[in-house]
Amino acid sequence: MPRPRFLNPSDRGLSQLGQEILPVLYRHRLLTADQLTQLLRPAATSTRYIRRQLEMLHDRGLVDASVRRTSRAGELLWYTTPLGCEVVENGGELAPRAYRMTEDAAASQLQEHTLAVNELGGAFVQHARRLGDECGPLDWDPEVAHRLRDGDSRLGDEAFLVPDAVLHYIHTSTADDTQQQRMRMLLTFFCEIDRATMSIARLAAKLHAYARYSRYIPQPAPGRGRPKAASGYRREAWRARYPAFPRILLVLDGASTAQLARRQDDLRALAAADTRLHSAPDLRAGVTTLDQLRRHGPLAPIITPVLGDPEPTDALLRPSPATSAA
Secondary structure (H helix, E strand, C coil): CCCCCCCCCCCCCCCHHHHHHHHHHHHHCCEEHHHHHHHHCCCCCCCHHHHHHHHHHHHCCCEEEEECCCCCCCCEEEEECHHHHHHHHHHCCCCCCCCCCCHHHHCCCCHHHHHHHHHHHHHHHHHHHHHCCECCCCCEEECCCEECCCCCCECCECCEECCCEEEEEEEEEECCCCCCCEEEEEEEEEEEEECCCCCHHHHHHHHHHHHHHHHCCCCCCCCCCCCCHHHCCCCCHHHHCCCCCCEEEEEECCCCHHHHHHHHHHHHHHHHCCHHHHCCCCCCEEEEEHHHHHHHCCCCCCEEECCCCCCCECCCCCCCHHHHHC
């Protein structure tokens, strides 16, 4: 018997929660029932209701699951099927993505990295709720490509920068002690997860690429000539996408606390020796651990600046007075 085909997520047969689950799975590729519960029903005391909805979506051919490689209990990791992707894309609420999770990819060794990226996003969502800030289940986007140079890629000179995730967060603060004037700060983060599987040199090279992107100015296509600076074309590429250059958040995981502390120190040492980082005035980068982010949230003093004073700060990564005066 052929499976039913839906034109959009609100077609008859999908519950409200089912309609919420589909775009979250589509955007974030691979999630556990526990992660979905924390994102969509944080007040729930168990994952039972979410799992029931996932089973209903599975019966309709919209989602499928793979067994987590590191789980002895056979924990399932859920993703949208091609039909589920079609339903989300026809709904028109999310921009279609070229990448789609497949059965082979869902069972691959990339499981833990994908789940860690979503743990990072979930930590922002959880603490935004607690603080009265804004960050929802769809407010981070994995692997968004940013062009780094014109023309084709050359060996050792990548043409694109692809963060593990681009995350959007709205922080609300009070301007004074009267609590009457409230300010909203729209923040964007380039997020990188390091599960202690890559060399520190490679992680430092990612920082170097962010510095390159902060200064990259697209050139006109061959034959069109070079436009005047006054035309507005000769501006950094990031200004067409972001109101300010995104803060860079490097999140460490996958090793002991002592090992992660050494990786952090080694990363700071390599960054201090990179002259491109020091000549990128828009660059603000910090490093923390996934455990700290989950436990304390992004606005606790858990983030160590990659450059300069190692005094822990929060995800706002405000320049220190000494740095500002320099």
